[in-house]
Amino acid sequence: MPVAPPDPKEAVGRLLGFAGPRKKLAVLGCVLAGVNGVFVVMPLVCVWFVLRDLVAVAPNWSAAEGLAFWGWLAFAFSATGLLVYFAALMCTHLAAFRTAANMRKQALGHLGRVPLGYFDSHASGHLRRVVDGCAGQTEDMLAHKLPDFVGSLVTPVAFVAVMFAFDWIMGLVCLVPIAISALMMWWMMGRRTKNDGMPFMMLYQDALNRMNKAAVEYVRGIPVVKVFQQTVHSFRAFSEAIMSYRDMAYQYSKSCQRPQVVQLVAINGTFAVLVPAGILLAHAAGDFAAFLTDFLFYAVFSAITTTMMTKMMYASEAVMMAQDSVRRIDEILATRPLAEPSAVQAGHPRDGSISFEHVGFAYPGASGDALVDMSLEVPAGSTVALVGPSGGGKTTAASLVPRFWDVDSGSVSVGGVDVRDIPASELMAQVAFVFQNDRLFKASLLENIRAARPGATRAQVEAAAHAAQCDDIMAKFPDGLDTQVGAKGVYLSGGECQRIALARAILKDAPIVVLDEATAFADPENEALIQRALARLCEGKTVLMIAHRLSTVTGADVICVLDGGRVVERGRHDELVAAGGLYAKMWNDYRTSVTWRIERSGTHAA
Numbered sequence: 001m002p003v004a005p006p007d008p009k010e011a012v013g014r015l016l017g018f019a020g021p022r023k024k025l026a027v028l029g030c031v032l033a034g035v036n037g038v039f040v041v042m043p044l045v046c047v048w049f050v051l052r053d054l055v056a057v058a059p060n061w062s063a064a065e066g067l068a069f070w071g072w073l074a075f076a077f078s079a080t081g082l083l084v085y086f087a088a089l090m091c092t093h094l095a096a097f098r099t100a101a102n103m104r105k106q107a108l109g110h111l112g113r114v115p116l117g118y119f120d121s122h123a124s125g126h127l128r129r130v131v132d133g134c135a136g137q138t139e140d141m142l143a144h145k146l147p148d149f150v151g152s153l154v155t156p157v158a159f160v161a162v163m164f165a166f167d168w169i170m171g172l173v174c175l176v177p178i179a180i181s182a183l184m185m186w187w188m189m190g191r192r193t194k195n196d197g198m199p200f201m202m203l204y205q206d207a208l209n210r211m212n213k214a215a216v217e218y219v220r221g222i223p224v225v226k227v228f229q230q231t232v233h234s235f236r237a238f239s240e241a242i243m244s245y246r247d248m249a250y251q252y253s254k255s256c257q258r259p260q261v262v263q264l265v266a267i268n269g270t271f272a273v274l275v276p277a278g279i280l281l282a283h284a285a286g287d288f289a290a291f292l293t294d295f296l297f298y299a300v301f302s303a304i305t306t307t308m309m310t311k312m313m314y315a316s317e318a319v320m321m322a323q324d325s326v327r328r329i330d331e332i333l334a335t336r337p338l339a340e341p342s343a344v345q346a347g348h349p350r351d352g353s354i355s356f357e358h359v360g361f362a363y364p365g366a367s368g369d370a371l372v373d374m375s376l377e378v379p380a381g382s383t384v385a386l387v388g389p390s391g392g393g394k395t396t397a398a399s400l401v402p403r404f405w406d407v408d409s410g411s412v413s414v415g416g417v418d419v420r421d422i423p424a425s426e427l428m429a430q431v432a433f434v435f436q437n438d439r440l441f442k443a444s445l446l447e448n449i450r451a452a453r454p455g456a457t458r459a460q461v462e463a464a465a466h467a468a469q470c471d472d473i474m475a476k477f478p479d480g481l482d483t484q485v486g487a488k489g490v491y492l493s494g495g496e497c498q499r500i501a502l503a504r505a506i507l508k509d510a511p512i513v514v515l516d517e518a519t520a521f522a523d524p525e526n527e528a529l530i531q532r533a534l535a536r537l538c539e540g541k542t543v544l545m546i547a548h549r550l551s552t553v554t555g556a557d558v559i560c561v562l563d564g565g566r567v568v569e570r571g572r573h574d575e576l577v578a579a580g581g582l583y584a585k586m587w588n589d590y591r592t593s594v595t596w597r598i599e600r601s602g603t604h605a606a
């Protein structure tokens with residue numbers, strides 16, 4: 001859901017809201033940064049007093065008095081300024097770390113509650129960038145750029161006040177390059193538009209996002225790229241995303257070209273204005289020594305304008321990025337989570353039975369219904385198989401049980417209670433789901449299995465792994481159950497991954513087991529092991545299984561045939577074969593397919 005970007009003040013306010021009690025630290029950090037903004041000016045004032053004393057006694061330098069005093073005072077101001085700045089950064093860092101951590105926690109916590117379908121339309125690369133990238137960006141903004149911004153606002157005020165105290169004409173002359181520089185910055189940041197430059201930043205960040213998303217898709221598709229000898233240009237989406245990002249960056253750089261040149265010339269060319277003005281004013285000055293002293297003051301002070309304006313520019317840019325980050329995080333937080341029942345409404349399943357009653361469901365944005373008026377009873381402790389042609393609605397029906405989606409009409413109940421009335425944690429505890437390509441985390445085998453029940457002891461995990469026929473996997477690696485899986489560890493075959501996933505489900509020991517093509521990746525040797533693990537997992541459980549290999553469902557209590565989202569047949573294997581309908585046809589096709597073989601002259605059905 002698109003969310004409008006907040007204005008800069010609101011964005012900073014929202015960010016500080018994430019900091020919780022540490023918000024006060026951020027405020028304190030900004031106050032200290034402001035104090036430091038004054039301290040930055042003071043040593044220069046001292047330096048000017050040194051110069052004034054020297055000019056007064058020139059060329060008899062040794063007669064100058066108070067040099068040590070001003071010198072030490074300058075040192076004291078610098079040292080105190082540094083300490084104050086250090087304290088300011090400590091405060092803002094502490095607030096920034098908490099803000100970033102809370103932002104990540106809130107966004108991830110919310111993502112855990114949104115319907116699974118959200119992840120179909122929001123790629124993992126994009127979500128990672130939003131959650132991690134935006135939090136990182138705001139951390140930098142709060143920790144460094146915000147105090148610098150406050151400091152760079154205070155310094156000019158102190159600077160201008162001091163400048164006008166000496167010689168208002170020279171003060172005005174010094175202000176000219178600063179004003180030009182500020183104007184150019186304002187122009188570049190798009191502040192001449194009503195929207196504070198946000199639309200461009202949004203477009204820029206969107207282009208960056210599209211490129212990242214397309215890059216992830218491209219990397220995922222590398223095997224296809226290699227096998228079919230494709231180039232990056234044949235991946236239109238990726239190629240277009242790169243070009244759009246390039247155009248965006250180029251257009252932005254080009255639009256900044258002139259103002260940036262003017263800004264840099266103005267800010268670095270203070271002397272070009274100061275020196276001619278000084279020459280002109282020197283002629284009119286009655287006391288040349290006094291004028292020279294004042295002139296030296298402006299010469300010394302103009303040096304800090306470059307740093308001051310640069311800091312201000314980076315800080316404004318960071319504020320715009322923070323505005324965009326808040327918008328993106330808000331987009332995640334604005335996604336409606338699955339509704340939780342209130343304490344009064346909450347029901348508790350009495351057993352592991354499942355009931356589909358006149359269920360209708362369509363995926364968001366899909367043109368047709370995935371399920372139409374589907375009714376099915378799965379008594380507690382029974383095994384019901386969902387079979388049917390591809391796209392028939394098997395996976396959809398199974399995913400409605402753990403509420404990966406909510407039905408559009410009708411209801412799905414577990415233990416006699418509508419799943420929408422069961423608290424999410426209780427519902428999750430009722431169901432163990434084994435997908436056809438269950439993912440393993442980059443963690444040890446032990447942690448991968450224990451994910452199902454974090455409180456399980458090592459002995460319980462070992463027992464689950466044993467029951468899931470994983471002994472050979474653990475024996476293969478010296479670290480056994482502690483073997484790391486993934487990037488810096490070992491890689492498992494599809495069938496081995498599936499057995500680890502089954503160990504996870506066994507450890508969970510939920511009354512309902514949903515199996516979605518659990519033997520899909522099994523070779524003959526693995527399949528025998530997986531079948532044994534499945535038998536162990538399903539003992540005494542309610543089982544809802546999806547299978548394409550019809551040999552795995554012949555023993556089911558009920559086989560439900562789904563076609564086009566409708567239940568077209570149901571019954572036991574023998575009954576359905578005898579009925580001569582869709583199942584009988586599928587069974588015949590299946591039996592024929594398992595006897596296929598490839599001969600030298602081509603493919604033949606035996």
Ligand SMILES: Nc1ncnc2c1ncn2[C@@H]1O[C@H](COP(=O)(O)OP(=O)(O)OP(=O)(O)O)[C@@H](O)[C@H]1O
Nearest residue numbers: 120363366370388389390391392393394395396397
């Ligand atoms: N995330 C989704 N968004 C939109 N439509 C979807 C989505 N997932 C599935 N569909 C559509 O819903 C219908 C049912 O799909 P489903 O995956 O439930 O079928 P299936 O019987 O499990 O198929 P298969 O045997 O090929 O896995 C199909 O038309 C499919 O294209």
